[in-house]
Amino acid sequence: QVLEQLQPGALGAMLVVELKTEKGAENKYIIKQVECIEENQANEALKEAMDLLKLHHSNICAYQELFVTWDNEISSLFLCLVMQHSGQGDLSSLIKEKRQKSEKITDMVILKFLGQMVDALFYIHKQNIFHRNLKPSNILVTGEASFMLSDFSTETLMTDEMKWKIRVEESRYFKSWMAPETFGFSFTEKSDIWSLGCILLDMTTC
Known part of the structure; x- marks a missing residue:
């Protein structure tokens, strides 16, 4: 249903x-x-x-x-x-909520987030798997300071020019997570790390 x-x-x-x-x-x-x-x-x-x-x-x-x-x-x-299904929303919603309330995300939450995401990315990169679409809306919130990577993308789909054109024509907010090389259909573990850094910057500037 x-x-x-x-x-x-x-x-x-x-x-x-x-x-x-x-x-x-x-x-x-x-x-x-x-x-x-x-x-x-x-x-x-x-x-x-x-x-x-x-x-x-x-x-x-x-x-x-x-x-x-x-x-x-x-x-x-x-x-x-x-x-x-996590049932608790995603990081994008959390960041938006904090901004609306003029609240900061605590250092403890940010440190736990960073540790969990680095560990998760290290795990997939060891298996030669890349996320390719890392952004706040693709990180699930599963607890006060607990997060999960979700919504991975395959190389075949991420190099579909029609879908890619839609993605890069999204608002500047969405494009801000994308590593420069990904605009040329190039994805590596470094692309994921770039995106994680952008997300971290967004969290620290609520």
């Missing part, structure tokens, strides 16, 4: 869904739907994304399932990524 649709990004729509088990339990998940140009692109992106199922880290959002589906109503092919 679809509960709500979150604000869509350049790469796709995000749905909050609820699954009822046979025992009556209700579990919430996030499904990211990414429209693909054709079957080959969808299959290639699915193949790349399979590595995300292997990630097991306390500060990385767990991926539950990946699949490709066809929407008859609009005649489009979608790659769907099923992720765990």
Whole structure:
């Protein structure tokens, strides 16, 4: 059952869904739907994304399932990524709330955030996996000083020129997280570190 649709990004729509088990339990998940140009692109992106199922880290959002589906109503092919739902919002909302209240994010929270994100990035980079789309809205808040990386992107999708054009034409606020080389479709672990530094700067200047 679809509960709500979150604000869509350049790469796709995000749905909050609820699954009822046979025992009556209700579990919430996030499904990211990414429209693909054709079957080959969808299959290639699915193949790349399979590595995300292997990630097991306390500060990385767990991926539950990946699949490709066809929407008859609009005649489009979608790659769907099923992720765990934190239920507590994201870092972007936290920063916005602090700014509206003219409050600072405490040094303790910032230090814990930095430690958790560096550890999570080190973990994925050791496995030759890059986030490619690191920004506050893709970092989940799971506690007062607990955070998780979410919404990873594959190379195939991030080098789709049409989607990329939409992304770079977003407001200056969204572009500010992107490392210079990513505008030329180049992604490395350094790109993720650049984005993390930009996020850290935003947190310290609330």
